[in-house]
Amino acid sequence: MKIGIVTGIPGVGKTTVLSFADKILTEKGISHKIVNYGDYMLNTALKEGYVKSRDEIRKLQIEKQRELQALAARRIVEDLSLLGDEGIGLIDTHAVIRTPAGYLPGLPRHVIEVLSPKVIFLLEADPKIILERQKRDSSRARTDYSDTAVINEVIQFARYSAMASAVLVGASVKVVVNQEGDPSIAASEIINSLM
Amino acid sequence: MKIGIVTGIPGVGKTTVLSFADKILTEKGISHKIVNYGDYMLNTALKEGYVKSRDEIRKLQIEKQRELQALAARRIVEDLSLLGDEGIGLIDTHAVIRTPAGYLPGLPRHVIEVLSPKVIFLLEADPKIILERQKRDSSRARTDYSDTAVINEVIQFARYSAMASAVLVGASVKVVVNQEGDPSIAASEIINSLM
Amino acid sequence: MKIGIVTGIPGVGKTTVLSFADKILTEKGISHKIVNYGDYMLNTALKEGYVKSRDEIRKLQIEKQRELQALAARRIVEDLSLLGDEGIGLIDTHAVIRTPAGYLPGLPRHVIEVLSPKVIFLLEADPKIILERQKRDSSRARTDYSDTAVINEVIQFARYSAMASAVLVGASVKVVVNQEGDPSIAASEIINSLM
Numbered sequence: 001m002k003i004g005i006v007t008g009i010p011g012v013g014k015t016t017v018l019s020f021a022d023k024i025l026t027e028k029g030i031s032h033k034i035v036n037y038g039d040y041m042l043n044t045a046l047k048e049g050y051v052k053s054r055d056e057i058r059k060l061q062i063e064k065q066r067e068l069q070a071l072a073a074r075r076i077v078e079d080l081s082l083l084g085d086e087g088i089g090l091i092d093t094h095a096v097i098r099t100p101a102g103y104l105p106g107l108p109r110h111v112i113e114v115l116s117p118k119v120i121f122l123l124e125a126d127p128k129i130i131l132e133r134q135k136r137d138s139s140r141a142r143t144d145y146s147d148t149a150v151i152n153e154v155i156q157f158a159r160y161s162a163m164a165s166a167v168l169v170g171a172s173v174k175v176v177v178n179q180e181g182d183p184s185i186a187a188s189e190i191i192n193s194l195m
Numbered sequence: 196m197k198i199g200i201v202t203g204i205p206g207v208g209k210t211t212v213l214s215f216a217d218k219i220l221t222e223k224g225i226s227h228k229i230v231n232y233g234d235y236m237l238n239t240a241l242k243e244g245y246v247k248s249r250d251e252i253r254k255l256q257i258e259k260q261r262e263l264q265a266l267a268a269r270r271i272v273e274d275l276s277l278l279g280d281e282g283i284g285l286i287d288t289h290a291v292i293r294t295p296a297g298y299l300p301g302l303p304r305h306v307i308e309v310l311s312p313k314v315i316f317l318l319e320a321d322p323k324i325i326l327e328r329q330k331r332d333s334s335r336a337r338t339d340y341s342d343t344a345v346i347n348e349v350i351q352f353a354r355y356s357a358m359a360s361a362v363l364v365g366a367s368v369k370v371v372v373n374q375e376g377d378p379s380i381a382a383s384e385i386i387n388s389l390m
Numbered sequence: 391m392k393i394g395i396v397t398g399i400p401g402v403g404k405t406t407v408l409s410f411a412d413k414i415l416t417e418k419g420i421s422h423k424i425v426n427y428g429d430y431m432l433n434t435a436l437k438e439g440y441v442k443s444r445d446e447i448r449k450l451q452i453e454k455q456r457e458l459q460a461l462a463a464r465r466i467v468e469d470l471s472l473l474g475d476e477g478i479g480l481i482d483t484h485a486v487i488r489t490p491a492g493y494l495p496g497l498p499r500h501v502i503e504v505l506s507p508k509v510i511f512l513l514e515a516d517p518k519i520i521l522e523r524q525k526r527d528s529s530r531a532r533t534d535y536s537d538t539a540v541i542n543e544v545i546q547f548a549r550y551s552a553m554a555s556a557v558l559v560g561a562s563v564k565v566v567v568n569q570e571g572d573p574s575i576a577a578s579e580i581i582n583s584l585m
Contacts, residue, residue, distance in 0.1 A: 062313065066365050101314050101388040102369025105362045112362075118452065119491050157358060157368070163547060164359035164554035167495045167502075170456050173547070174492025193491040257508065261560050296509050296583040297564025300557045307557075352553060352563070359554035 001080055001087040002194045003115060005171075007095040007106065007162065008123030009154050011134035013178045013186075017123060018092055020187035028191075031083045037093035037106075040072040066110055073114035088194050091115065095122060095158035095165070098150075103157045107165035119193050120162045122175045127151035129180055196275055196282040197389045198310060200366075202290040202301060202357065203318030204349050206329035208373045208381075212318060213287055215382035223386075226278045232288035232301075235267040261305055268309035283389050286310065290317060290353035290360070293345075298352045302360035314388050315357045317370045322346040324375055391470055391477040392584045393505060395561075397485040397496060397552065398513030399544050401524035403568045403576075407513060408482055410577035418581075421473045427483035427496075430462040456500055463504035478584050481505065485512060485548035485555070488540075493547045497555035509583050510552045512565045517541035519570055 008014040018034050025032040045051045045068055050060060060068065080089035094106035107120065125133075127148035134146065162173045174193055178186040203209040213229050220227040240246045240263055245255060255263065275284035289301035302315065320328075322343035329341065354368075361368045369388055373381040398404040408424050415422040435441045435458055440450060447455065470479035484496035497510070515523075517538035524536065552563045564583055568576040 062365070069365075099367060102316075102367035103358070103361075104367040105358070105365060107362070108365035109363050110365065121492075153370075157354070159547070160355050160358040160550050161362055163493070163495070163550040164362040164557075166493075167359075167497070167551055167554040167558070168362070168499050170452070170459075170495060170498035170500065172489060172492035172494040175543075257560070264560075294562060297511075297562035298553070298556075299562040300553070300560060302557070303560035304558050305560065348565075352549070355550050355553040356557055359557040362554075363557070 001083045001085060001089060003077075003080060003089045003091065003117040004119045004121055004190060004194045005091045005093060005107065005115065005117045006121045006123060006190065007093060007158060008121075008178075009094075009130060009151060009158065011130045011137065011151075012123050012125050013133060013183055014092060014123050017178055017183045017186045017190070018090060020184045021090060021190055024184070024187055024191055025088060031087040032089070033080055033083055033087070034090045034092065035076055035079065037072065037076070037091055040076050041068060044068060044072045044075055066108075069108070070110045070114055073111045077114060077116075088191070090190070091117070095120065095162040096154065098154055103154075103161070105161045105165065107162070109165075109168055112165040112169055112171075116169050117171045120166055120171055120173050121190055121193075122155075122158055122162055122173065123178050123186060124155055124175055125178045125180070127155070196278045196280060196284060198272075198275060198284045198286065198312040199314045199316055199385060199389045200286045200288060200302065200310065200312045201316045201318060201385060202288055202353060203316075203373075204289075204325060204346060204353065206325045206332065206346075207318050207320050208328060208378055209287060209318050212373055212378045212381045212385070213285060215379045216285060216385055219379070219382055219386055220283060226282040227284070228275055228278060228282070229285045229287065230271055230274065232267065232271070232286055235271050236263060239263060239267045239270055261303075264303070265305045265309055268306045272309060283386070285385070286312070290315070290357040291349065293349055298349075298356065300356045300360065302357070304360075304363055307360040307363055307366075311364050312366045315361055315366055315368050316385055316388075317350075317353060317357055317368065318373050318381060319350055319370055320373045320375070322350070391473045391475060391479060393467075393470060393479045393481065393507040394509045394511055394580060394584045395481045395483060395497065395505065395507045396511045396513060396580060397483055397548060398511075398568075399484075399520060399541060399548065401520045401527065401541075402513050402515050403523060403573055404482060404513050407568055407573045407576045407580070408480060410574045411480060411580055414574070414577055414581055415478060420581075421477040422479070423470055423473060423477070424480045424482065425466055425469065427462065427466070427481055430466050431458060434458060434462045434465055456498075459498070460500045460504055463501045467504060467506075478581070480580070481507070485510065485552040486544065488544055493544075493551070495551045495555065497551070499555075499558055502555040502558055502561075506559050507561045510556055510561055510563050511580055511583075512545075512548060512552055512563065513568050513576060514545055514565055515568045515570070517545070 096103040166173045176186045291298040357368045486493040556563045566576050
């Protein structure tokens with residue numbers, strides 16, 4: 001079973017690209033599963049009694065948050081390993097999360113060593129295009145990413161962070177450009193890199 | 196107790212910003228301590244008989260230097276833990292040190308895993324402003340940082356190094372611009388990120 | 391014995407610079423050895439029965455490739471340690487390898503922690519000069535690096551990766567420019583950084 005971690009800044013079109021990847025893998029008859037790391041964090045936290053709602057996760061003590069991160073990663077690997085040797089697991093998450101206290105690694109050591117992916121994908125696009133996509137997607141007002149200089153800095157720190165995570169486990173880091181108007185290109189590039 | 200590691204290139208104004216942070220925290224009545232990593236290295240080295248003067252530290256065998264780095268980090272954590280749960284510890288050090296043999300990480304694995312900070316701060320400013328500040332500060336002639344291209348490269352490598360250290364322990368990395376003429380802005384930003 | 395890891399993109403002139411380093415070290419009467427990491431990988435793989443030819447290495451299971459990488463690193467350290475305390479070992483390898491699945495770290499944790507170098511050298515040159523050198527060197531047609539934007543991106547990811555590897559072991563990272571027409575300058579800079 002091969003794991004690909006798909007990261008990208010809000011507004012780059014990650015959800016759309018992953019839905020295309022799902023379609024392509026289904027058409028190809030490849031056993032696969034696409035999971036969202038944040039959802040696994042929440043479900044694990046609720047099930048294990050860490051919190052009663054999503055907002056409480058951020059208020060947990062740092063040690064508890066790290067414990068939860070590692071536990072969620074183990075749950076993901078358990079579920080994906082049911083796909084068998086030829087299966088493909090794609091994990092939707094972030095290389096860095098932009099918080100008031102700075103760039104928080106999305107794949108710190110205690111997570112990446114559990115997930116041990118083959119490839120960490122950095123889904124990217126021109127910051128101006130990302131800004132336009134954000135405006136079109138009224139469902140998720142992203143005021144904290146509404147400036148091309150900010151978007152550019154996030155993309156740079158995501159590259160540093162992804163490479164540092166990759167060095168810990170010997171994974172590769174692949175930049176995939178989500179071209180305007182045809183998300184299937186990026187979806188195919190992700191799939192081909194894992195085959 | 197929350198630890199913030201404050202890094203920055205010589206001339207960016209780190210000492211001034213930290214003195215403002217000291218004043219603000221005192222006015223707010225917050226239990227805090229600001230320590231300099233280099234001083235802890237020297238005091239520990241002298242006390243434990245590693246050296247008889249600061250200059251001898253650089254001539255120590257690499258293994259001995261690493262041992263000393265880790266020991267100094269433990270001493271810092273011991274002292275800062277006396278601040279209690281609500282206390283704030285700020286550590287003045289460097290993300291990279293520019294040496295004749297290249298950029299030496301200031302927070303290698305055997306140090307960052309002991310310090311385990313909440314945030315690693317990158318205190319930055321426009322390279323031209325840093326150059327002017329260096330010229331004004333005759334007390335510390337910094338010929339090895341006297342070129343905006345060099346300053347820019349140091350800032351970039353400090354970002355890569357800080358992110359790699361952060362990935363090891365799940366800390367965040369925050370760029371804080373030390374604006375010309377009002378170091379209290381940067382000082383407040385550092386404090387608010389740790390509260 | 392001091393280890394320097396010399397990395398650089400195909401076409402930057404690494405082989406030439408290392409042959410100059412060999413000459414200079416011999417003239418200086420310094421006990422030294424220059425090894426190629428890829429050759430050690432192949433010899434170890436053949437000797438231990440992992441493969442029957444170089445091409446088979448890439449087809450090995452990821453765990454087997456990592457096992458082989460670590461074993462080759464141990465063989466290198468064993469051989470270089472025969473140089474004695476004043477000896478200099480130079481390892482010719484890559485900070486990142488550009489593969490169809492993205493940038494693969496050349497010095498992942500399970501390798502860098504075995505090699506534990508003093509310095510990781512990034513041999514660099516202006517991308518346009520590298521492009522010209524590639525064209526002159528018909529022995530190695532490098533179509534996959536034949537674009538200055540690609541060369542620039544490889545240089546950037548090599549910097550992130552080298553710094554992340556360096557943070558794990560406390561090594562320094564030194565950019566060495568291979569100036570056009572006189573590779574002995576870069577060779578001397580590498581040697582002086584290790585003395």
